[in-house]
Amino acid sequence: MSECVMEEEERAESTVSSCVSMKSDWSKEDPLNFGIGPQGSPLKMDEDRAESTVPSCVSLKSDRSIECSSSPFRYGWLSETVCFHWRFLLSQGEKKRRTELQTADLNNSVSQGGELQEVIEGHKMSLKRRCEHVTEGTNEAGSGTLLKIYTELYITEGQSEEVDTQHEVRQLERTSKKNIQDTPIKCQDIFKVLSEQQRHIRVVLTNGVAGVGKTFSVQKFSLDWAEGLENQDISLVLPLSCRELNLIRDEQHSLLSLLHVFHPTLQKIRAEDLTVWKLLFIFDGLDESRFSLGFNKHQVISDVTQVSSVDVLLVNLIQGNLLPSALIWITSRPAAAHQIPPSCVDRITEVRGFTDSQKEEYFRRRFSDEDLSKRIISHIKASRSLHIMCLIPVFCWITAIVLEDMMTRDQRGELPKTLTDLYSHFLRVQIKRKKQKYGGKQRPEELTEADKELLLKLGRLAFEHLEKGNIMFYSEDLERCGLDVSEVSVYSGVCTEIFKRESVIFQKSVYCFVHLSVQEFLAAVYMFHLYTRKDTAL
Numbered sequence: 001m002s003e004c005v006m007e008e009e010e011r012a013e014s015t016v017s018s019c020v021s022m023k024s025d026w027s028k029e030d031p032l033n034f035g036i037g038p039q040g041s042p043l044k045m046d047e048d049r050a051e052s053t054v055p056s057c058v059s060l061k062s063d064r065s066i067e068c069s070s071s072p073f074r075y076g077w078l079s080e081t082v083c084f085h086w087r088f089l090l091s092q093g094e095k096k097r098r099t100e101l102q103t104a105d106l107n108n109s110v111s112q113g114g115e116l117q118e119v120i121e122g123h124k125m126s127l128k129r130r131c132e133h134v135t136e137g138t139n140e141a142g143s144g145t146l147l148k149i150y151t152e153l154y155i156t157e158g159q160s161e162e163v164d165t166q167h168e169v170r171q172l173e174r175t176s177k178k179n180i181q182d183t184p185i186k187c188q189d190i191f192k193v194l195s196e197q198q199r200h201i202r203v204v205l206t207n208g209v210a211g212v213g214k215t216f217s218v219q220k221f222s223l224d225w226a227e228g229l230e231n232q233d234i235s236l237v238l239p240l241s242c243r244e245l246n247l248i249r250d251e252q253h254s255l256l257s258l259l260h261v262f263h264p265t266l267q268k269i270r271a272e273d274l275t276v277w278k279l280l281f282i283f284d285g286l287d288e289s290r291f292s293l294g295f296n297k298h299q300v301i302s303d304v305t306q307v308s309s310v311d312v313l314l315v316n317l318i319q320g321n322l323l324p325s326a327l328i329w330i331t332s333r334p335a336a337a338h339q340i341p342p343s344c345v346d347r348i349t350e351v352r353g354f355t356d357s358q359k360e361e362y363f364r365r366r367f368s369d370e371d372l373s374k375r376i377i378s379h380i381k382a383s384r385s386l387h388i389m390c391l392i393p394v395f396c397w398i399t400a401i402v403l404e405d406m407m408t409r410d411q412r413g414e415l416p417k418t419l420t421d422l423y424s425h426f427l428r429v430q431i432k433r434k435k436q437k438y439g440g441k442q443r444p445e446e447l448t449e450a451d452k453e454l455l456l457k458l459g460r461l462a463f464e465h466l467e468k469g470n471i472m473f474y475s476e477d478l479e480r481c482g483l484d485v486s487e488v489s490v491y492s493g494v495c496t497e498i499f500k501r502e503s504v505i506f507q508k509s510v511y512c513f514v515h516l517s518v519q520e521f522l523a524a525v526y527m528f529h530l531y532t533r534k535d536t537a538l
């Protein structure tokens with residue numbers, strides 16, 4: 001550790017409490033436009049502390065302060081804070097020391113500001129790597145596609161009426177008709193105050209049905225920030241997947257250690273950094289969380305180093321007890337969104353999916369072969385139910401997988417026009433992919449007895465959990481249906497998305513709740529088999 005840093009840390013110990021306790025409401029009134037600056041407000045201090053504190057606090061105020069030599073402090077609040085200290089010192093007749101302090105301050109700013117900037121740059125690089133490659137549809141994690149397939153989504157402020165239980169094509173057809181009162185909002189603007197009636201937006205809740213693009217939006221938002229394109233007033237964007245948070249459900253953490261676990265590039269950040277930076281925490285997939293968020297009765301935590309259970313940390317963050325100036329973005333399927341009390345939410349948005357022109361744009365982006373994308377688009381337009389379903393991006397992905405396979409093969413066959421057709425072809429394509437990858441000697445097109453048996457077991461799993469409304473399966477559930485955990489993870493693309501982490505298997509059903517789906521389709525295949533006890537028409 002450099003001498004400078006050690007010195008800084010020692011000084012921090014004596015000054016942090018005052019620095020940390022200075023809560024300003026800058027974020028409420030005046031979103032400041034800088035990268036790593038603190039929220040400053042005048043400190044109360046005595047003369048002795050002033051001498052040792054001023055340089056340290058000033059140095060925390062980012063290396064931007066040295067950008068302009070004639071006026072070292074660019075921002076109004078900063079100059080006010082600093083002037084306060086400086087007037088104080090000058091009144092003590094310490095002109096000589098002023099020069100010394102100024103020099104020391106500039107040196108510290110360079111060293112500490114430089115180090116903080118390095119941490120941020122490291123985090124940006126790591127986030128960029130993570131978000132640039134996305135796991136599309138139900139492909140295995142790791143086989144990432146570049147986020148360049150990202151297509152703008154239709155997102156609105158506020159939310160539509162409750163999801164009904166009609167057949168999903170009907171439901172989607174209705175949803176796709178734009179309501180005149182819908183206020184579209186761009187993903188990158190969700191924290192911006194967009195009208196005079198609005199107040200500061202601290203907590204945003206984004207709803208959206210399964211597969212509509214919530215996670216993709218989080219990835220795009222994070223990537224744009226990491227690439228320096230959008231929301232540069234935020235110092236750190238910190239995505240946390242609720243599914244991954246489940247893995248430490250039984251552990252005790254402080255907010256700081258939690259960040260170290262999920263964002264190892266931030267190992268060097270300290271408690272005081274968290275309190276002075278403008279942070280955005282993103283909790284993606286609240287519906288997958290296995291926490292019970294007790295908003296009414298919980299331990300109050302306001303210190304980022306205080307250890308507690310993860311759900312308590314979450315509640316305190318959302319309520320603003322912990323890091324009151326941090327921005328919070330929560331994404332959820334509608335059925336789970338009620339866990340967040342409306343009083344804690346400043347803005348609700350809803351990802352509604354693709355408009356008709358966005359559907360076409362998706363296929364154009366996905367295929368470099370222009371002729372193929374044109375044929376796919378015209379096939380979809382010719383089939384009413386496929387066209388309506390393509391409102392949901394994950395359905396576009398399924399359609400793209402199936403139609404690409406069928407249109408680029410030599411074999412002739414009628415292209416699927418109904419959802420049942422499409423789902424059965426989807427299963428075939430996924431089985432073929434699995435065989436190509438893990439295959440042995442079998443011909444990829446062939447469906448063996450073992451394949452059929454496995455699909456029926458998956459069907460049973462789908463059916464039983466659909467009845468219970470479960471969206472996550474665990475290894476015991478698989479075993480109960482006679483499924484081998486490792487075998488099923490190979491098949492992950494077939495059933496939906498199955499993640500194997502530690503000993504737990506999470507099945508992220510893209511289609512649960514009210515949606516007809518591959519899961520429902522598998523369940524139906526199983527039911528059909530039970531009914532006829534014959535070979536199913538796979």
Ligand SMILES: Nc1ncnc2c1ncn2[C@@H]1O[C@H](COP(=O)(O)OP(=O)(O)OP(=O)(O)O)[C@@H](O)[C@H]1O
Nearest residue numbers: 136137150151210211212213214215216393394397
């Ligand atoms: N904006 C987009 N551009 C291109 N493809 C998209 C987009 N949004 C979603 N997709 C496709 O749909 C799939 C599902 O999207 P995503 O995982 O973001 O949905 P979700 O709303 O988070 O679903 P869930 O509630 O199941 O978690 C993606 O893997 C991708 O294939």
